[in-house]
Amino acid sequence: MSEEINLKEMPNDEILELMQEDLYDGYAEEIVEEVNELLAREMTPYDILIQGLVSGMQVVGDDFRDGVLFVPEVLMAAKAMKAGMEVLRPLLAETGAPKMGTIVIGTVKGDIHDIGKNLVAMMMEGAGFEVVNLGINTSADDFIAAIEEHDADILGMSALLTTTMVYMRTVIKTLKEKGLRDKVVVLVGGAPLNEAFAEDIEADAYCRDAAVAVETAKKFMEMRRN
Amino acid sequence: MNPLKQLLETGQPVLLDGAMGTMLFDAGLEQGDPPDEWNVRYPERIKAIHKAYVDAGSQLILTNSFGGTHFRLEMHNLQDRVHELNKAAAENARAVADAAPHTVVVAGDIGPTGQLFEPMGLLTFEDAKAAFADQARGLADGGADVFWIETMSDLDEVKAAIAGVREVSDLPIIATMSFDTHGHTMMGVSPAKFIETLGEQDVLAMGANCGTGSDELEKAVQKMRKTNPDVVLVAKANAGIPHVVKGGDIVYDGSPEVMAQYAQNVRSIGASLIGGCCGSTPAHIKAMAEALGK
Numbered sequence: 001m002s003e004e005i006n007l008k009e010m011p012n013d014e015i016l017e018l019m020q021e022d023l024y025d026g027y028a029e030e031i032v033e034e035v036n037e038l039l040a041r042e043m044t045p046y047d048i049l050i051q052g053l054v055s056g057m058q059v060v061g062d063d064f065r066d067g068v069l070f071v072p073e074v075l076m077a078a079k080a081m082k083a084g085m086e087v088l089r090p091l092l093a094e095t096g097a098p099k100m101g102t103i104v105i106g107t108v109k110g111d112i113h114d115i116g117k118n119l120v121a122m123m124m125e126g127a128g129f130e131v132v133n134l135g136i137n138t139s140a141d142d143f144i145a146a147i148e149e150h151d152a153d154i155l156g157m158s159a160l161l162t163t164t165m166v167y168m169r170t171v172i173k174t175l176k177e178k179g180l181r182d183k184v185v186v187l188v189g190g191a192p193l194n195e196a197f198a199e200d201i202e203a204d205a206y207c208r209d210a211a212v213a214v215e216t217a218k219k220f221m222e223m224r225r226n
Numbered sequence: 227m228n229p230l231k232q233l234l235e236t237g238q239p240v241l242l243d244g245a246m247g248t249m250l251f252d253a254g255l256e257q258g259d260p261p262d263e264w265n266v267r268y269p270e271r272i273k274a275i276h277k278a279y280v281d282a283g284s285q286l287i288l289t290n291s292f293g294g295t296h297f298r299l300e301m302h303n304l305q306d307r308v309h310e311l312n313k314a315a316a317e318n319a320r321a322v323a324d325a326a327p328h329t330v331v332v333a334g335d336i337g338p339t340g341q342l343f344e345p346m347g348l349l350t351f352e353d354a355k356a357a358f359a360d361q362a363r364g365l366a367d368g369g370a371d372v373f374w375i376e377t378m379s380d381l382d383e384v385k386a387a388i389a390g391v392r393e394v395s396d397l398p399i400i401a402t403m404s405f406d407t408h409g410h411t412m413m414g415v416s417p418a419k420f421i422e423t424l425g426e427q428d429v430l431a432m433g434a435n436c437g438t439g440s441d442e443l444e445k446a447v448q449k450m451r452k453t454n455p456d457v458v459l460v461a462k463a464n465a466g467i468p469h470v471v472k473g474g475d476i477v478y479d480g481s482p483e484v485m486a487q488y489a490q491n492v493r494s495i496g497a498s499l500i501g502g503c504c505g506s507t508p509a510h511i512k513a514m515a516e517a518l519g520k
Contacts (some may be wrong), residue, residue: 066408067407067408067409067410069414070407070410070411070412070413070414071346071379071407071412071413072346072413072414073347073414075342075347076345076346079346083301110259110260110301110341111301112297112298112300112301113340115338115340115342115347115412116412135302136301160249161247162247162251162263162468162476163247163250163251163255163259165475165476169343190467191406191505192476193468194467194468194469196467196469197468197476
């Protein structure tokens with residue numbers, strides 16, 4: 001492809017626009033090239049993150065919410081975003097860029113479904129959050145250890161089965177026992193859940209899909225900062 | 227002749243069963259416990275659930291093996307017992323079917339692996355196919371009459387399951403997907419695409435199960451009928467939407483009356499195999515039996 005030559009000739013804002021298109025199409029290699037090109041032009045890692053990756057993933061998230069894109073496309077976009085993040089992450093830490101917040105996320109004990117949960121994890125990363133992904137079959141103790149270790153702001157729990165979603169109640173109960181309930185915002189999601197369930201187990205919010213999860217997390221972080 | 231083909235030849239709708247998971251909870255399954263292990267730990271409880279459905283009028287019962295691939299059993303460190311647990315699942319259903327006063331088909335239930343295919347995830351077609359073949363071997367050895375692939379969202383996974391079953395058995399295959407995301411499966415498959423793609427495959431019937439309430443499921447089945455007027459259709463809807471009641475129990479808001487109406491609706495659309503998914507109980511199936519003139 002002749003894109004590399006074009007890239008050198010493009011102004012920054014056109015490269016940022018191209019990044020949005022490439023994220024949408026899930027082109028990881030191109031994203032890495034574009035990130036590197038902007039870094040070479042001394043754009044700050046934070047600006048590349050926000051104006052390139054985060055705004056690009058916002059479009060992906062919106063189209064996912066509206067049923068234009070489905071899980072496969074979003075996962076490929078998230079992979080491309082991740083490839084760009086890998087370049088940026090060490091630089092963001094070095095330059096002391098502002099942080100969105102830290103989220104500990106996992107599929108609860110007894111449940112191995114992690115497609116939706118990983119989608120949320122990747123979209124959160126795409127929105128600039130630090131994400132600690134505990135994987136599947138996560139016990140209350142594992143959630144709590146990770147919250148303490150990473151000084152998390154948000155706990156995200158996922159379950160796909162009616163037989164496993166009730167474990168979320170156990171985790172929240174354990175949080176209370178350990179005096180950690182007020183430290184974290186608890187977001188829950190998964191196919192069989194709904195708002196009434198989230199309310200009943202005393203989570204802070206039910207998130208219908210990954211896009212909603214990101215919006216909710218942002219909202220809570222804003223409330224915290226104010 | 228295969229008992230399901232015989233039932234279909236009568237031209238009458240075939241009444242399936244309702245939820246297994248919902249019933250297992252009522253029977254004392256604890257959160258996070260492996261339902262599949264109950265096939266050997268509490269075979270009498272599993273048989274009692276099957277029998278309750280048969281007594282309510284079910285002509286086809288699904289084995290308790292939804293999570294029976296090694297991928298899902300691994301979480302409970304049961305991955306080495308695929309054959310044993312699936313065989314026991316089929317045997318439990320077989321025993322009830324054989325003792326029933328009417329013809330009851332034993333359908334070996336096969337659910338998704340829970341893994342993502344390449345390039346989104348790590349699962350290869352060959353690995354998935356091998357896992358489904360192992361599960362199917364157990365189900366066939368336990369006496370299943372047909373294989374029932376359900377709650378799928380990825381077409382490749384359905385194909386892998388069909389290929390896996392065909393490695394070990396020639397018995398009829400039924401395949402259904404769950405259309406729970408803007409009228410598509412989670413992976414973006416539309417009902418029409420499902421029928422168009424799978425119509426070429428070796429399946430006896432296709433349809434929709436689970437998802438988000440019977441209205442959406444009716445729409446999906448309608449689209450399938452429009453796509454292909456000849457395909458044998460399956461409808462297996464949840465009994466409404468889950469709600470939490472005091473004490474933390476989960477109940478579905480679809481009453482037996484709602485499910486009876488749904489049974490008539492999908493029958494008029496042209497579904498031949500009609501049943502319930504999550505939240506539906508023998509009471510729902512009984513109401514559906516009456517609605518279908520059973």
